Amino acid sequence: VLAGNPRAVAQLITRLERDAPDAFLSLKSIFHATGTAYVLGITGAPGVGKSTLVDGLVRQARAAGLSIGVLAVDPSSPFTGGAILGDRIRMQGHAHDAGVFIRSMGARGQLGGLARATRKAIHVLDAAGYAIVVVETVGVGQSELDIASAADSTIVVVTPGMGDTIQTLKAGILEIADIFVLNKADQEGARQTLRSLQSMLHMGPAGDWDVPIVETRAHDAVGLDALWETIVRHRAYLEESGALADRRAARLKAEVLNLVERGLRTDILEALLVSPEYAAVVRSVVARARDPEDGAHEILQGVDARPERILLESQGAGNA
Amino acid sequence: VLAGNPRAVAQLITRLERDAPDAFLSLKSIFHATGTAYVLGITGAPGVGKSTLVDGLVRQARAAGLSIGVLAVDPSSPFTGGAILGDRIRMQGHAHDAGVFIRSMGARGQLGGLARATRKAIHVLDAAGYAIVVVETVGVGQSELDIASAADSTIVVVTPGMGDTIQTLKAGILEIADIFVLNKADQEGARQTLRSLQSMLHMGPAGDWDVPIVETRAHDAVGLDALWETIVRHRAYLEESGALADRRAARLKAEVLNLVERGLRTDILEALLVSPEYAAVVRSVVARARDPEDGAHEILQGVDARPERILLESQGAGNA
Numbered sequence: 021v022l023a024g025n026p027r028a029v030a031q032l033i034t035r036l037e038r039d040a041p042d043a044f045l046s047l048k049s050i051f052h053a054t055g056t057a058y059v060l061g062i063t064g065a066p067g068v069g070k071s072t073l074v075d076g077l078v079r080q081a082r083a084a085g086l087s088i089g090v091l092a093v094d095p096s097s098p099f100t101g102g103a104i105l106g107d108r109i110r111m112q113g114h115a116h117d118a119g120v121f122i123r124s125m126g127a128r129g130q131l132g133g134l135a136r137a138t139r140k141a142i143h144v145l146d147a148a149g150y151a152i153v154v155v156e157t158v159g160v161g162q163s164e165l166d167i168a169s170a171a172d173s174t175i176v177v178v179t180p181g182m183g184d185t186i187q188t189l190k191a192g193i194l195e196i197a198d199i200f201v202l203n204k205a206d207q208e209g210a211r212q213t214l215r216s217l218q219s220m221l222h223m224g225p226a227g228d229w230d231v232p233i234v235e236t237r238a239h240d241a242v243g244l245d246a247l248w249e250t251i252v253r254h255r256a257y258l259e260e261s262g263a264l265a266d267r268r269a270a271r272l273k274a275e276v277l278n279l280v281e282r283g284l285r286t287d288i289l290e291a292l293l294v295s296p297e298y299a300a301v302v303r304s305v306v307a308r309a310r311d312p313e314d315g316a317h318e319i320l321q322g323v324d325a326r327p328e329r330i331l332l333e334s335q336g337a338g339n340a
Numbered sequence: 341v342l343a344g345n346p347r348a349v350a351q352l353i354t355r356l357e358r359d360a361p362d363a364f365l366s367l368k369s370i371f372h373a374t375g376t377a378y379v380l381g382i383t384g385a386p387g388v389g390k391s392t393l394v395d396g397l398v399r400q401a402r403a404a405g406l407s408i409g410v411l412a413v414d415p416s417s418p419f420t421g422g423a424i425l426g427d428r429i430r431m432q433g434h435a436h437d438a439g440v441f442i443r444s445m446g447a448r449g450q451l452g453g454l455a456r457a458t459r460k461a462i463h464v465l466d467a468a469g470y471a472i473v474v475v476e477t478v479g480v481g482q483s484e485l486d487i488a489s490a491a492d493s494t495i496v497v498v499t500p501g502m503g504d505t506i507q508t509l510k511a512g513i514l515e516i517a518d519i520f521v522l523n524k525a526d527q528e529g530a531r532q533t534l535r536s537l538q539s540m541l542h543m544g545p546a547g548d549w550d551v552p553i554v555e556t557r558a559h560d561a562v563g564l565d566a567l568w569e570t571i572v573r574h575r576a577y578l579e580e581s582g583a584l585a586d587r588r589a590a591r592l593k594a595e596v597l598n599l600v601e602r603g604l605r606t607d608i609l610e611a612l613l614v615s616p617e618y619a620a621v622v623r624s625v626v627a628r629a630r631d632p633e634d635g636a637h638e639i640l641q642g643v644d645a646r647p648e649r650i651l652l653e654s655q656g657a658g659n660a
Binding site: 283 | 364367368371372374375459463588589592593595596597599600601602603604605607608609611612613615616617618621622625626628629630631632633634635636637638639640641642643644645646647648649650651
């Protein structure tokens with residue numbers, strides 16, 4: 021993976037997706053090499069033209085001499101590993117270019133699992149040396165926003181006539197979008213969608229970065245230069261303001277928190293659930309001898325959090 | 341509350357919704373009196389006529405000499421406590437009937453909070469002696485299904501022409517629906533919707549209870565007798581098969597589990613998050629000296645689950 025071998029990269033991502041027992045150790049051994057890739061998140065409803073836009077961004081990155089890895093995330097798809105026809109076709113266009121890596125990721129199990137696997141896959145592509153990593157998610161639900169927003173620059177794609185969708189989701193989208201793309205900008209209703217986007221952005225909190233709206237026609241390769249330049253400009257803004265380091269630190273912190281929460285929900289909870297004491301408390305609730313909150317409180321007495329037990333010895337060992 | 345005073349009932353529900361510090365103690369002191377109410381869950385997309393159906397059920401219950409409490413749950417509404425115009429109008433129809441209690445519950449904060457508050461409100465109405473408790477939820481998303489399915493009988497309401505919605509949600513709906521209502525059954529497309537529902541039910545797992553489809557025209561009070569009889573028949577089936585006791589035990593068990601999980605996410609996690617050890621681990625991850633999973637694993641070392649610490653002495657004390 022560290023040598024950038026695409027086969028090794030694909031294999032490790034597959035093992036991480038499947039939660040293979042030793043995959044954790046592999047990721048641990050390459051993590052020190054992460055932190056250089058620039059991560060782009062792209063989200064939007066089905067049919068807005070994300071795939072074509074991403075294809076255009078791949079060409080822009082290659083023209084700029086940058087290697088690029090793409091993770092096409094579809095929470096509604098059970099497929100993974102590039103098995104989807106559309107992705108195969110996309111991949112063929114770059115099949116002989118070692119500087120391009122494209123992979124589909126579907127929800128094999130739970131959505132939480134997909135978000136976790138995607139975060140790990142970003143680390144793998146980062147460690148493998150891809151200069152740009154694109155995370156493309158289908159849909160505009162909360163989970164897709166969560167995945168797409170785990171990026172350095174988050175791009176939200178809309179098309180003319182999507183006024184209602186924008187209204188419904190404006191709170192969530194306003195918070196995460198660094199750049200809006202109005203794709204199919206020659207279609208009817210484009211002016212109106214543009215205006216409603218603009219007025220929505222005016223209502224949002226004013227910041228140092230004015231969220232731009234880039235008009236594209238990705239199918240005709242129109243506007244892709246402008247989009248690429250806007251991404252470069254956003255990156256420069258983040259680097260110069262120090263926001264990039266803050267964003268990345270916050271992202272890693274959130275990743276640790278997510279894994280700790282998961283550990284509490286699995287390992288720690290499991291230790292309680294299998295105990296006869298837990299069963300006895302539940303029995304007494306079912307018998308209406310105590311109420312659920314009282315029972316839960318009792319069960320939580322079995323858990324003791326003592327941060328002083330956290331070992332700090334391995335701190336800094338990192339590259340082990 | 342135990343004397344069935346509607347004002348006391350409303351006040352306790354409000355205190356539980358607001359997570360008032362002593363509300364927990366009030367619920368604890370009345371929980372022993374729960375377990376007699378029959379809980380109906382009713383869900384369906386906006387506009388299918390749930391309110392009118394529920395109004396019809398209220399009349400059916402009253403005609404049968406049964407008191408009835410209605411919790412109208414709307415996750416999209418910030419309003420609570422019967423402040424919604426529509427609910428006020430509904431309530432007026434039964435304003436002078438002490439055997440009817442109607443209350444709106446909106447999402448003041450998080451959805452999880454609403455589900456939790458609704459479960460507690462059911463206990464309050466149960467302890468207050470209402471023979472029937474109806475939980476009506478707007479919408480057909482996962483959270484609405486979760487709330488509606490915490491019932492003895494779950495009723496899913498559809499209208500003609502909702503084929504697509506049914507298709508999208510069929511997995512979730514098939515699992516929870518005990519009774520389907522095809523409301524506005526005189527509208528165009530009713531035959532087709534009925535057939536698609538029937539074929540969907542045929543594809544589902546065969547059980548002892550054949551999920552019936554009741555056709556209604558709630559606005560004209562047509563089909564409400566049949567719906568009421570179907571509910572009575574489902575209740576008899578659950579009681580005779582022993583499934584009712586199992587269902588209620590499973591529901592209380594899930595409620596305890598949910599509260600334990602919440603406690604782990606709040607109190608236990610909090611104890612870790614504020615510690616200097618946690619901050620040190622996160623710093624080492626941000627410095628890429630260790631990977632997030634390794635960091636999370638380290639932090640979880642600070643948590644010790646020892647079920648033997650669970651005190652069982654208060655078991656059976658209940659009515660305290």
